[in-house]
Amino acid sequence: MIEIKGLRKSFNGLEVLKGVNLTIPADKITFIMGQSGTGKSVLIKHIVGLIKPDSGEIWFEGKDLTKLSERELQKVRRKIGFLFQEGALFDSMTVGENVAFPLIEHFKLSKKEIAEKVRELLSAVELLEFKDKYPSELSGGMKKRAALARTLALQPQVVLFDEPTTGLDPILQITILDLIKGLKERYHLTCVIISHDVTLAFKFADYIAFLHQGIILKEGTPEEIKESSDPFVQKFIKSALI
Amino acid sequence: MNFFALLGRAFLKFIYDSGGIFLFFFKTLFYTFSPPYRIKLFIKQMEFIGVKSWLVVSLTALFSGMVTAYQVNHALAKFGGQSVLGGVVALTLTRELGPVLTAIMVVARAGSAITAEIGSMRITEQIDALKIMAVNPIQYLMVPRLWASVIVVPLLTGMADIIGIAGGYGVAVFLLNIDPGILLARMEDMVELIDILSGILKSIFFGAFLVTVCGYKGYNASGGAEGVGRATTEAVVISSVGILISDYILTTIFF
Numbered sequence: 001m002i003e004i005k006g007l008r009k010s011f012n013g014l015e016v017l018k019g020v021n022l023t024i025p026a027d028k029i030t031f032i033m034g035q036s037g038t039g040k041s042v043l044i045k046h047i048v049g050l051i052k053p054d055s056g057e058i059w060f061e062g063k064d065l066t067k068l069s070e071r072e073l074q075k076v077r078r079k080i081g082f083l084f085q086e087g088a089l090f091d092s093m094t095v096g097e098n099v100a101f102p103l104i105e106h107f108k109l110s111k112k113e114i115a116e117k118v119r120e121l122l123s124a125v126e127l128l129e130f131k132d133k134y135p136s137e138l139s140g141g142m143k144k145r146a147a148l149a150r151t152l153a154l155q156p157q158v159v160l161f162d163e164p165t166t167g168l169d170p171i172l173q174i175t176i177l178d179l180i181k182g183l184k185e186r187y188h189l190t191c192v193i194i195s196h197d198v199t200l201a202f203k204f205a206d207y208i209a210f211l212h213q214g215i216i217l218k219e220g221t222p223e224e225i226k227e228s229s230d231p232f233v234q235k236f237i238k239s240a241l242i
Numbered sequence: 243m244n245f246f247a248l249l250g251r252a253f254l255k256f257i258y259d260s261g262g263i264f265l266f267f268f269k270t271l272f273y274t275f276s277p278p279y280r281i282k283l284f285i286k287q288m289e290f291i292g293v294k295s296w297l298v299v300s301l302t303a304l305f306s307g308m309v310t311a312y313q314v315n316h317a318l319a320k321f322g323g324q325s326v327l328g329g330v331v332a333l334t335l336t337r338e339l340g341p342v343l344t345a346i347m348v349v350a351r352a353g354s355a356i357t358a359e360i361g362s363m364r365i366t367e368q369i370d371a372l373k374i375m376a377v378n379p380i381q382y383l384m385v386p387r388l389w390a391s392v393i394v395v396p397l398l399t400g401m402a403d404i405i406g407i408a409g410g411y412g413v414a415v416f417l418l419n420i421d422p423g424i425l426l427a428r429m430e431d432m433v434e435l436i437d438i439l440s441g442i443l444k445s446i447f448f449g450a451f452l453v454t455v456c457g458y459k460g461y462n463a464s465g466g467a468e469g470v471g472r473a474t475t476e477a478v479v480i481s482s483v484g485i486l487i488s489d490y491i492l493t494t495i496f497f
Contacts, residue, residue, distance in 0.1 A: 045460055048373075048374055049373075050370055050373065050374070054411060070378075074376040074378070075376070077373065077374055077375070077376045078376045081374070082371075082374045083365075086366065086367065088366060088367040088368050088370065088371035089368075089371075090363075090371070091362075091366070093366070098345070101375065102375045102377075104375075105278075105375065105376070105377050106375075106376065150375075151374075152374070163378060171404045
């Protein structure tokens, strides 16, 4: 689905990604795991062209995304959604207007059709009654759900989630991931989730990749990861399960 | 760090920012011609930059006109030349004070708000969110603001000219007891179309300049809330000083 080859990126002389190779499988939930500050967010921001690599390739639908112009990237971005850690909702718009925004920008729909679509998307994330609230009036979890509804408005094939559960209580974390799983089935999405929560990854992931010291240290199904003999992976798993 | 290193760093930042502002302006111009054309946002920005600035611009112009009349009369009285007071006040306002003070007040009121708004969108990833939704952020944020500013700043300048002259007239006639007939006749004699047009042309330049600088500083803000504050201060300082410097250059070109 998405193939990353030899991706390298440095910031101010510090090499964050040192040749990442990873294939993200289609129609699956892939967790990218690793310690804080290892460059997980940097990695997925490369996929949507928010950051340009120093070298390496990212292949999607037969195109190397790192070589595309901004105009060509815009077409790809309609197929790859991105959920920011804090939601990045437009604070000058209501929740309903936020969800309607991509619909108005990219589809020739009547006002009635847009209102119906907004209602459908907000119902899917269980936020319909907050349609007329502003983002500043929502809790952290609600913001993430509203942002998810806005991301889904463009009917993407792939959704990249930048730490969707960070800062939420354990019950809300499960709620959000249940929601993502349900939406993945409903809209046939390929999901990539950044997380450092091993328990959640083992419960929800179809595929897990460990990013450590700038490379993918280990990747595989949750069972393969559990049985990995790599000392770092084992240390990571054990420290999370204490 | 020694003096020369600081000087060098400041010079490099100046070159970097100047280049960045030019590129930002040309990108905004370029995206003007690519659809969608955001008429609603353009009108909203005209209201924000123009309608909401009229009071502060009017007050500034009124009192500037009044104080100019008062001070110029004081100087002219020394050699009995008070009859040209009306002309001098009108020339000062149309050529210099009208466009410059209007632009500086728009920087203070609307320009700073533009930097703060776009800057806070940058640090909360809202600009990245626009990109992700396949919307060009410069086209969405800057094109409506640029053209709104280019249109409303000259309109505000025209209004400031009229209010400032009216303020000067009021002081001259009611406080300094100058004959209104002579005042208006000298004004008509001395002010030519080029004086008014040069002021309006300056204000078109100022309108484009201030919105580009303020937008650029917000668009490139970094470092959280403190960074937005720093960007806003820099935007106001660069815009205001830039307006005064370019005013001198434009004046030497026009006259």
